[in-house]
Amino acid sequence: MQIAMIGTGYVGLVSGVCLSDFGHDVICVDRDPRKIEALQAGKVPIYEPGLEQLMARNVEAGRLSFTTELSEAVAGAEAVFIAVGTPTRRGDGHADLSYVMAAAEDVAKALNGFTVVVTKSTVPVGTNRKVKQTIAKTNPDADFEVASNPEFLREGAAIDDFMKPDRVVVGVQSQRAAEVMQDIYRPLYLRDFPIVTTDLESAEMIKYAANAFLATKITFINEIAALCERVGADVKEVAKGMGLDGRIGKLFLHAGPGYGGSCFPKDTSALARIGQDHAVPQNIVETVMRVNDGVKTRMVEKLRDLCDGTFNGKTVAVLGVTFKPNTDDMRDAPSLTIVPALVGGGAKVRVVDPQGKREGEALLPGVNWHDDPYKAANKADLLVILTEWNEFRALDLPKLAKRMATPRMADLRNIYSARDARKAGFEAYESVGRKSMDNNH
CATH class of the missing domain: 3.40.50.720 (NAD(P)-binding Rossmann-like Domain)
Known part of the structure; x- marks a missing residue:
């Protein structure tokens, strides 16, 4: 044809x-x-x-x-x-x-x-x-x-x-x-x-409804993650227990810094507007959008706490800035909220991403780009894992800790564990929805 x-x-x-x-x-x-x-x-x-x-x-x-x-x-x-x-x-x-x-x-x-x-x-x-x-x-x-x-x-x-x-x-x-x-x-x-x-209308609606539902699952588990941190539960175990229920499923229950990309932000916004135009407000979708923005803000505060309350004068190594691994897409990535907050707060930011530089150079002014996470971590005060590229899943944590001025990690994709970080020499480790290391920073 x-x-x-x-x-x-x-x-x-x-x-x-x-x-x-x-x-x-x-x-x-x-x-x-x-x-x-x-x-x-x-x-x-x-x-x-x-x-x-x-x-x-x-x-x-x-x-x-x-x-x-x-x-x-x-x-x-x-x-x-x-x-x-x-x-x-x-x-x-x-x-x-x-x-x-x-x-x-x-x-x-x-x-x-x-x-x-x-x-x-x-x-x-x-x-x-x-x-x-x-x-x-x-x-x-x-x-x-x-x-x-x-x-x-x-x-x-x-x-x-x-x-x-x-x-x-x-x-x-x-x-x-x-x-x-x-x-x-x-x-x-x-x-x-x-x-x-x-029919035409049903096909059009299927796309929006599917993406809005997936965005809702992500946002739901991120809200649960915040509660887990307060009550001492582990969101990874919670998500596992939920996901084994066939009515729920295990996909899109990974806590992190919020959803981004070319689809979810755009499609949730459009669906909310469609609902408003037809006098059928999509209250769940509108709440999802608001909560997702709040998740990114919560991540910034998590990083600020790890920097003793201020980014000013700190050196921060950020691993991953694309909205997900295996893409160069930066559209509505959480990094576009988190990295500017670091830079705006006076931090010196070093970025490592296998594919993010092409778009990221224009979108993230004021950062230094590196190819090697170990060099980026040299004399750094904080290491942030923001995108779960495979390259960042098996890092030599003791090597990283030794290179850093103050070995502290914000693992916003829950790749590692507090126990592994402590064993490797990190004095502080924060993740999303799990117990953190005991520390006095």
Whole structure:
């Protein structure tokens, strides 16, 4: 099948590459000529494990190409995916649909023969109907259908998520569109992966409801973690006991410095606004957003306590600043709250992150970047583990402690234990939702 993918951001690029690996002929379109030139040269603009190799294989096979010419890509396509950004609109929390609607107009002008226009971007309920209206108004003679096909890709595991999904959600208005979508995802049908075919509005809502629920699980366990610290319980044991209940499940019950990334902050905000617009306030979601902001603030105070009440004049080594491991994405990462608080409080901050520097240099001014955690810890007053990269899971703790001016650790991902830290020579160790070391700092 001939497919055009409009947008080569995270979702568009991963989806386009994976669809080409299904055997489809995919043309990825982007207005940015520098991005297209880089992709044509085999350079991937994002960090996603395995993506560069998969892209190269399908380009070599002749199934995948890149262009800035939208009209040429759309004219021969049987399906056109819109995978452009829907950032939070400044000032009101709504999803900004300007890129989606602009893409819909451009696609409308280029349609030639029956085409299914598929919205891959995360969009509020009712957007696909607006896309349909926009296309029909721009090109009254167009023969087309619209479909909603939200993505559920986890950064760092996106290829597996696309190739072996928990489910594929497809919203359509006709059997004709459903059959085209079935052809697109035939490799998954043949392997019995669940395909949920529903109406447009339900497909749109599934995406928001799923992300809001996951954000709620994270925020719930972070609130429980704060209580555990006060009453002497261990949140890791609590989460384990909860997660063994099949009705709850063990995923997304890891206490930490709060959720971030490209999806949860944006989608919870948009869902809250959708509820307000329809006079059905999403009180749980609104509370989750507020509590998550408070979690980040609580982490700052935890670090301040470890620095004897002030960051001024302290040297702090921060391990990890991306919002999660195996990605270079910094969007709404907890580090964007925590690190500026350190710098603003007068600390000298050294940062180590395997992939975070490309975006982080502009987003975290005033920090020094290092490649080696041991060098970053040299003469430092505090070590902070902020992102649980594998590189930070097996550190030589005695070596770190010896290098530091005052061996103190804030393990905000609960990788280590107070016992291990004490044994290694740390005089103070703080984690999230667990008992801390006895210390007099």
